[in-house]
Amino acid sequence: MYPIAKKMSRDGSSVLFSTYGDAIGLVRREGLPIVESPTLALDFGGNGAVDVRWSLVKYGARAVFTILEQVASEIRCIRTYSPDVVLSDTRISTILAAKILGLPVILILNQFQVLVPRGRRLLTISRLVDAGALALIGRLWSLSDRVMIPDLPPPFTVSLLNLQVPSGLLKKAELIGPIVEKRCQDLPESEEIRKKYGLDDRPLVFVSFGGSQAEEFLKEKMVKIAMDFPRDMQLVVSLGQPGNHVGRGLSTGNLRVYPWIPSQLEMIKACDVMVGRAGHSTIMQAVSCGKPMVLVPIPNHTEQLSNALGAQRLGIARALRQEEFNRTSLLSEIKTILEFRSYGRRAAEVGGFAQRFDAVGRVVEAVTAFARK
Structure with a gap:
């Protein structure tokens, strides 16, 4: 809204x-x-x-x-x-x-x-x-x-x-x-966004969290995974803590962890894969920029489960149950999306339609x- x-x-x-x-x-x-x-x-x-x-x-x-x-x-x-x-x-x-x-x-x-x-x-x-x-x-x-x-x-x-x-x-x-603050075509180019955050041309994974109680459990697990993320990829994590300035984050090697990123759409446009919960707004932000996703729906949250399955049915996402969420399973899903380029092509097709x-x-x-x- x-x-x-x-x-x-x-x-x-x-x-x-x-x-x-x-x-x-x-x-x-x-x-x-x-x-x-x-x-x-x-x-x-x-x-x-x-x-x-x-x-x-x-x-x-x-x-x-x-x-x-x-x-x-x-x-x-x-x-x-x-x-x-x-x-x-x-x-x-x-x-x-x-x-x-x-x-x-x-x-x-x-x-x-x-x-x-x-x-x-x-x-x-x-x-x-x-x-x-x-x-x-x-x-x-x-x-x-x-x-x-x-x-x-x-x-x-x-x-x-x-x-x-x-x-x-x-x-x-x-x-x-999608109801988004800016349409993807009106954002800076991906290369410009990556340069702004000190990122290179390696595959970029963006993990986005909200600030609700339901996020805390997964957030703690993700931070631990982030500290041991493969060097051939880059990882940016937004912890969903509005009010904290982006510059206060942790930046080391291939990892960036920020309390809050004011323009998440920019990072979505710049990334190769987005990881997050399966809230409808989150999914539609990724859809608007034509980006494939790994979605981890909140357990017992039937709307999020339906959203994740719907995105997976369209061929633009992989759904991962929270009970199975760990370093091995997450990297497996990310690599599947990166290696099977059909996910990226399909997400770009849906994103092109969304831009209308x-x-x-x-x-x-x-x-x-x-x-x-």
């Missing part, structure tokens, strides 16, 4: 964020106005996996009350701010608040179906949720006036497994391509059209 907000601000529009959790710090660092709302999020275990049982215990019945609190908070915020249009990033509470107040709402969404992991202990509840959640949530999504999906149209749709679009949304939904889209411009255009009605 930041690229959209930034463009609208540059164009003279007034923007206000309503969010919670880790996103609060990110929005503040971007210098954008913000209102905090009640938190509703998944819990994670010590190994970074989604703790489904604890999340259900913690939020189960309370989730309804928390959503109602969010709706009340959103209503207060909207009444105070008096926007012309409401933009919801996968937030049901925002949609409900906007419609209660009679405002148009545009929904940004890449996952229509909510799935619970089908482990033995969760089989019954997963069947119940899968049977009822899509129908209920589909009705709530359909309250939106427009649904914009930040993915590519077939045959290059990454989140295909998550896009069982309810019938009530078919006429409202549009696949708009201007998702940020398309959303801003839709917001402007609703504001003028």
